[in-house]
Amino acid sequence: MNLSRIIILARRVAQQLVADKRTLALIIVVPVILLTVAGVLIRVEPxxxxxxxxxxxxxxxxxxxxxxxxxxxxxxxxxxxxxxxxxxxxxxxxxxxxxxxxxxxxxxxxxxxxxxxxxxxxxxxxxxxxxxxxxxxxxxxxxxxxxxxxxxxxxxxxxxxxxxxxxxxxxxxxxNLQATYLNGGPEFDTLDYTASALIGVFVFLFVFILTSISFLRERLAGTLERLQATPIQPLEIIIGYMLGFLIFGLLQGVITLLYTVFVLNIHYHGNLLNVFVIESLLVVVSVNLGIFLSTFARNEFQVLQFIPLVVVTQVFLGGVLWPIEEMPGWLQPIAYMMPLTHANTALRAIMMTGESLGGVWVQIAALVAIGAAVIGLSARTAGRVRM
Amino acid sequence: MTNTENEPVKIEGVYKKFGSVVALHGLSLTIRRGEIFGVLGPNGAGKSTLIRSIVGLIKPDQGRVVVLGEAMPNKPILSRLGYMTQASALYDDLTVRQNVAFFAGLMGCKDDAKIQAALDLVELAHRADSPIRTLSGGMRQRVSLASVMAHQPEIILLDEPTVGVDPQLRAQFWAHFRRLTEQGITIIVSSHVMDEAERCDRLGFIRGGQLLAEGSADALRQQAGKSNLEDAFLWFAQQKGAVQ
Incomplete structure (x- = not known):
């Protein structure tokens, strides 16, 4: 493992993103638009x-x-x-x-x-x-x-x-007739519940799309072959990618968080650092899933087909819109295998009730385990020039 | 006992099969230090496979490739090599300098002066800060060359480096290759263009994953009794076919 090579690769990933101003803008603008739409729809009075x-x-x-x-x-x-x-x-x-x-x-x-x-x-x-x-x-x-x-x-x-x-x-x-709420209360609305999860979804979505497409391009353009003719190891490539995208994932996280808290006025009781920890784990999972799945695509169109498969399935099953407890029993184990499920649960707990990292250790452990598994998968495939 | 000093690349009975296709058929070859060695043959002859096995991108099924005294694949030895792929493999969004610095950096070279020297050499210093996507095909080839040389490798492998390069630039490339060999750098270049072969010190004729003949252009012509290399190649191919 060579730190210098990892940093060189991470810097290159960042340079590419900075050079592509339009993509960089979309990373910020798209979540803001989607959150606004969600906010309007969820808060509209019948x-x-x-x-x-x-x-x-x-x-x-x-x-x-x-x-x-x-x-x-x-x-x-x-x-x-x-x-x-x-x-x-x-x-x-x-x-x-x-x-x-x-x-x-x-x-x-x-x-x-x-x-x-x-x-x-x-x-x-x-x-x-x-x-x-x-x-x-x-x-x-x-x-x-x-x-x-x-x-x-x-x-x-x-x-x-x-x-x-x-x-x-x-x-x-x-x-006294009292209605009591364990968490939240009448002042919490659906947007508080949804937006906190959406912040995780956006980071996951954006990092997944960018990694899978950039890695596919490395393969198609022959730069991956060039990389393999240098001393850099597959694991170093993967870590470099993770570091490179982490910066932008967290940047997007901060901006969407500020937007939802100050413009959409969701209730926020969390600690930004705790949010970052969960988002960083999501970036790790997302980068590796992107690298792994890009191996199975021969062109950009095929990679795009993985987005509904990987992201939309997780939005449906990850408890973003429907609580997992209400899902049929056979579906719940599948839901718990999805990284977004744990990230959503953790982000909600941190943002809505100000939970500490210790309070979401189960989710963190699950994300770390899933992360380790996908790193194993991507490390096996990152070395392959051709499928 | 391998003389690594004077024989930086030794290919010993390398056999490689992709599915049912035999790409290299027990090929042996020794490259000498400071020479320009041309790997010549038609498309599909196994030229790229040979070059890629020298870089360690391909692990032979049988036989072995020894580069600078180490059996390939061997990651650490790669920093002493420079490998230019067939198509210019560069990052389109990055600038010329960023591309060259990136690949040099991975080879362990962070010396800005060396990167600048490589850019000067391919006469692209004035476009150093232009993104690759704004460059012509010939310019991209030059960036590609700069990016495999900046870290001053001992062996440079070039897979059809002059495809799509105009004659003037091609002459510059070859003049440059010659200067490098004078510094003791070994160059292995693959081509299917026979007139380029004239510029090499020694040639290896390859067909069907086998070495048909090796030697200088003059020696090969003499041996075949032909006046040009193309006829000589066909003569060797026929000889081999007759033997089989």
Whole structure:
């Protein structure tokens, strides 16, 4: 192993990228555009939606006070302007949701208040029209927010009881209905969840594309043969590539991170260094996967076919969009073999809850193991001039 | 006992097969120090395979290649060699100087003066900071040559270096090769152009992965009883065919 040769190779990889101004610009501009689009789409308020409330709540009388949670909730829903709320009876609502005039029906049963007071939580019985899953998803999010608001309003609900003394009405006991979140909370939205993972996806995608194409070019242009006629070893080539791309991967990471935190206003509680550690591991995996897979391509078109295979599969299975726990059992082991799965989990933990590196050691260990495996694969193929 | 000082390259019964194609068929050859040795033969004769096995890019199935006293493939010995591939293998986005410095650097040469000297030699100092993609084919060949010489190798291997190079530049190349041999540098050059062969000190005629004959151009013509090298080549090819 010769450090000087590794540095010479890393410098050349960097020089090539600096010389290619357009690619360099795209590395920064593309993630910013995609993050912006994702931000707009995820944060857009639903409009033109109509829901019905069937309020049968009989309320609750405690001592001299009567409380009707159903009425309060309905009021809260009507104050929400992202959908129109109509009050109607059960039959009417049933008819209209079948006709497609309603997107959802919330039924509040006669004992709604009583149940809420007893179980100390709101159970919303919602029937979605459901033919458009994204509408249902949006409404579900909205209802959760409304529910939180209603709960906030009810936090000081007075359910006065007889304290056993003479003046029963003055001795009031507070009942707090609380919605608790383990992580995040109502102020966290889907973008916080998605953007933190996307930062990893972009680094992976960009390094993978650049490595696989530059390495293929080394082969096609004959420079790889030239390299092999020098004392440089395959492992030195690989490490040089990793170092060269690491600089730009991290540069892209910083810029996308600053953009998502300060322009898209996602919630960020992380430590930049911890983010860098995860991203560096991703770069290592990505560079080696790029070198390895470029061996199986004879031209640029073929290399491009690997992008959907390697990157899109990982976006689908890596927990970027859908949680892995909700995947079918046979798919989960495959998901856990993907480097992006672990990187996403780690980046989310670091960025959303300010987790330390020790707190994501499982993910780090998984990335290191995957990294070692792909280095083994790429070291075997980097030496081959022709397939 | 191999005399590595005066016989920097020894090829001993090298046999190499790619799939079902025999590229080198038990070929033996000794190259002397300070000579320009021409490997001559038609396309597909095994010229590139021979050169690539000297550089250690190909491991022989049988026999061995000894370069500067070491059996190839041998990575450390490569820094004392310079290998110019058939097509100019350079990085298009990088400048002339960056390319030359990169390859010289991998050979362990970081001396800016030597890199500048190589650029001067191929008369490209004025384009040192131009990206390769802006250069003509002939200029690229010159950059390629500069990038295999900057680290001052003891043996230079050139695989058809003058393909696509105009006559004037070709003359410059050969004049330069001659100057290098005067410094004791050994040059092995492959070609299928017979008039280039005239400029070599000794030649090896190759066909079907076998050595048909070796010697100076004059000696080969005399032996064949022909007035030009092309006829001589055909005569040797026929002789070999008759023997088989």
């Amino acid at each position: 409009s033109g939606l109509t829901i019905a409330v069937v309020n049968q709540d009989e309320g609750l009388t405690v001592g001299s006070q009567s409380v009707n949670l159903g009425d309060r909730l309905t009021e809260n829903l009507q104050n929400f302007d992202i959908f129109q709320t109509k009050l109607m009876d059960a039959d009417d609502a049933k008819q209209k949701i079948e006709d497609g005039e309603l997107d959802a029906v919330i039924t509040l049963p006669p004992d709604f208040s009583a149940q809420a007071a007893q179980s100390r939580q709101l159970n919303l019985n919602v029937q979605f029209e459901g033919s458009n899953p994204t509408v249902a998803e949006r409404l579900r999010n909205a209802f959760e927010r409304v529910g939180d608001q209603a709960l906030a309003g009810l936090a000081t609900l007075q359910t006065g009881t007889d304290s056993g003394g003479g003046n029963s009405s003055t001795a009031a006991i507070e009942t």
